[in-house]
Amino acid sequence: MISQNQRNENVKKILYKLTGISLVDNKDIMISNRLQKLRRNLNYHGDIDDLLASIENDKELSTQFINTFTTNKTNFFREEFHFNDLITRVLPKFASFDAPRINIYCCASSTGEEPYSIAMTIKEAEIKYINKIKTSIIASDIDTNVLKQASEGIYGFSKSGKEFPTWISPAKYFKRRVQKDAYSEEVFIKAKDELKRLITFQKINLTDERYPFEDDFFDVIFCRNVLIYFNEDDQNKILVKLFKKLKMGGTLYIGHSESPRILTKHVERIGQNIFLKIKEYI
Ligand SMILES: C[S@@+](CC[C@H](N)C(=O)[O-])C[C@H]1O[C@@H](n2cnc3c(N)ncnc32)[C@H](O)[C@@H]1O
Known part of the structure; x- marks a missing residue:
């Protein structure tokens, strides 16, 4: 049976090998959350260490692993x-x-x-x-x-339109789409x-x-x-x-x-x- 520590080290090694991403210490919670997410995405109910052992030799699995472990935070005109x-x-x-x-x-x-x-x-x-x-x-x-x-x-769009600086009019570059059901209304924009x-x-x-x-x-x-x-x-x-x-x-x-x-x-x-x-x- 592999300890939590060993498993996390193992995840770090695989991630580094596949992407170059170096996870620093104190990422234990993040690692276990992402492993849960990987499980859910793959609908996998088996042993997580067996799954980790097969990642590097399985192209589809390594893609899923990479997609789960990258951090994708971004926004329009970030650092304007x-x-x-x-x-x-x-x-x-x-x-x-x-x-x-x-x-x-x-x-x-x-x-x-x-x-x-x-x-x-x-x-x-x-x-x-x-x-x-x-x-x-x-x-x-x-x-x-x-x-x-x-x-x-396609992106979610707030009513205020604060995603964009004042010198950009989103209507010029995006089509607006509204998705409604009985309980809510959501606005999306799609790049032209x-x-x-x-x-x-x-x-x-x-x-x-x-x-x-x-x-x-x-x-x-x-x-x-x-x-x-x-x-x-x-x-x-x-x-x-x-x-x-x-x-x-x-x-x-x-x-x-x-x-x-x-x-x-x-x-x-x-x-x-x-x-x-x-x-x-x-
Ligand atoms: C935090 S986002 C930054 C997005 C955008 N550049 C910005 O400043 O808003 C970091 C992106 O880097 C990508 N990334 C991480 N490792 C990478 C690698 N080895 N090669 C290419 N992209 C990578 C991630 O998938 C993620 O989408």
């Missing part, structure tokens, strides 16, 4: 100052180009609010000062459930095709050896609120791999409690967690 920077500093530069084109990577896109916020920001710039900018937003995550949700683009068309969702594990993009491809990379889940060594490896994909002079946005660590000499900090690539990392 990054979107303000995008519309006031980054996008105006494209206005003078004959055929402007922008490539953006959002590397931990969760349920999609972040890439849709990027897409809305670009649409707003087109209304304000760029005629038409050819846009490609690649949005990736390791969790297949959130990727599915993101590509559907003009927004969806700008985004390609794909599964990418940030700890993979290589990312499927050319070097120097992206003008902007959003890598926010995901580095915190990795140990320092893995954070550095991810940052270096992402950095290679960023054009010289391109912009890297990272989360509020994250730092560019290994890249300090290769970036210039120009705002709150906003960094410009100034030197290649070799």
Whole structure:
């Protein structure tokens, strides 16, 4: 019989191997809650340690395990100052180009609010000062459930509309749907095709050896609120791999409690967690 401690260590090892996520100590309650959730999702009534033993050799099971253990908290225009920077500093530069084109990577896109916020920001710039900018937003995550949700683009919507900053009118970019039954009424919004068309969702594990993009491809990379889940060594490896994909002079946005660590000499900090690539990392 395996002790609770051993089981938790086992979960941490599997999670690290599959995703690079390093669970720190004091996560016992979280681990046991997530294992319960995994059981429920799989409708599994057998021995949990037997289940854990088979995860690594079973593709479907490892997908379910990953989806259960990722933390997907996000919201529209989270850390709004990054979107303000995008519309006031980054996008105006494209206005003078004959055929402007922008490539953006959002590397931990969760349920999609972040890439849709990027897409809305670009649409707003087109209304304000760029005629038409050819846009490609690649949005990736390791969790297949959130990727599915993101590509559907359907979200719960509060009456106040406080999910959005004042400079965004949600009605412009989302269709409203009301679901009613005898007892309640719920409002949903669904991203319009003009927004969806700008985004390609794909599964990418940030700890993979290589990312499927050319070097120097992206003008902007959003890598926010995901580095915190990795140990320092893995954070550095991810940052270096992402950095290679960023054009010289391109912009890297990272989360509020994250730092560019290994890249300090290769970036210039120009705002709150906003960094410009100034030197290649070799
Ligand atoms: C807290 S959410 C952040 C979402 C969004 N970037 C934001 O700032 O609101 C972290 C996301 O990272 C994803 N993630 C965790 N480990 C990953 C990995 N190894 N590769 C790719 N995505 C990963 C999770 O699935 C989750 O959706």
